Amino acid sequence: MGVAACLIGGSTLHSWAGIPAHRTPRGDKWAMHPSPAMAERRKDNILDKSMLTVDEMSLLTTEVLARLSQVLGVVKMNEFAIDSTIPFGNMSVLLTGDFHQFPPVAQLRKALFINNPASVVTQIGQHLFEQFQTVVLLEQQMRIKDKTWHDVLCRARYGECSITDLNVIRELVLTSPSCDVPNFTTPPWNDAVLVTPRNSVRMDWNKAAIRKHCKQSGEVLYVSPAEDCVAQHPVSIPHRLLIQCLSEEQTGRLSNEVELVIGMKVMITENIAPSANIANGSRGTITSILLDEREPVLTFSETEGVHFTRLIYPPAFIVIRLDFTELVQLLNLQKMEIPLSPISRSFRIGSRPSTMVNRRQLAITPAYAFTDFKAQGQTIEKLIVDIGKTVHFSLTPFNAYVALSRSSGREDIRLLRDFEDHLFTHVPSEDLKVEDERLRELANETKKKYYAGKYGAPHVAKDRS
Secondary structure, three states: OHHHHHHOOOOOHHHHHOOOOOOOOOOOHHHHOOOHHHHHHHHHHHOOOOEEEEOOHHHOEHHHHHHHHHHHHHHHHHHHOOOOOOHHHHOEEEEOOOOOOOOOOOOHHHEOOOOOOOOHHHHHHHHHHHOOOOOOOOOOOOOOOOHHHHHHHHHHHOOOOOHHHHHHHHOOEOOOOOOOOOOOOOOOHHHOEEEEOOHHHHHHHHHHHHHHHHHHHOOOEEEEEOEEEEOOEEOOHHHHHHHHOOOOHHHOOOOOEEEEOOOOEEEEOOOOEHHHOEOOOOEEEEEEEEOOOOOOOOOOEEEOOEEEEEOOOOOOEEEEEEOOOOOOOOOOOOOOEEEEOOEEEEEEEOOOOOEEEEEEEOOEEEOOEEEHHHHOOOOOOOEEEOOOOOOOOOOOHHHHHHHHOOOOOHHHEEEOOOOOOHHHHOOOOHHHHHHHHHHHHHHHHHHHHHHOOOOOOOOOOOOOO
């Protein structure tokens, strides 16, 4: 995850190793014969490193693990004549994370803990994962300070919540008579963030929050369309209609339209400059908007007390004050501020023949509400969680556990509506249940080896009586 990597001075695995992120590689050319720039990047990243730490291992697929081993083996073979069949080019690899958080998006069958892999590559990845025999289970919880809440979540991980546990959770449902409903109009709850599995709810919540901010601040709402071109010419109306039918995944994850307001909270959605914490998941506040020099004279309208204007082009750039960055203060900007320009992505529309479209747009989204996938890995000060029953898809214990573990305790979390008991009383995955037991056994063996001095000087277990 981009923002998680930034916080420790790292990078995303796909970027670091040059593994294609949005497509399944065909053949070995991508690994064996990369472009000169990619080959140089891999050498810079890999050759002088003795250990690689991969966080958020729940999101890692067996396929990516196999590709990673292949890249490391090829680079070390070319430079040091190391046998390319040695896993990970003989580099030490440390996997960290929690399998009870989300598995790989839309690729559950490729999760590291799933048996019976579907392809040769995933089989290789699973065999590689099974070679990780040194296991340490971390038991100290750093985020959650509320012991009762911590104990409830520990049982929720395994689908073992009791009626008492369910009652503890239900006391946080805003519609429950026993809920201590906070004042959402004053700090700190006026800055509460919604976490929901429903993208439509996320969008509606963000839209409402932006308009609330406009009314309170008196700031103008700028509606910024994407700039779409075909062969450097604006798209035609038929092409525009085709584009409107595409999802954001199909348009390079750049929105058809972005709303902008001074003082609006936003999240960056692309890894633009990870070393400076300008990455996917980085959050901040818009402090300035500079319009494109081609923009004609603006016309303003008003709807329900909100003044707004529709732009013709994306702004030249916006200035965002990041919540966290290691970038030095830039000239003419305040501390923590960075300028952000539109980025470009290409995608195809139609068929026989297809047409290549180039899109320019700001890679941001409002940050008043997140999907639970986006919330994974984040700590949120005041949190509203939506895990109510859905109509078009089913929620899993993964959804519930990730959402409820984003804050430090019951004082900082409320539930938007009631939930179904099975989210906390059923095991998330039978394969994961088996994997949990395997990892516990390996952790016990690792502990015995540690005290027996297998990893260095002998150690004596402390008397815990």
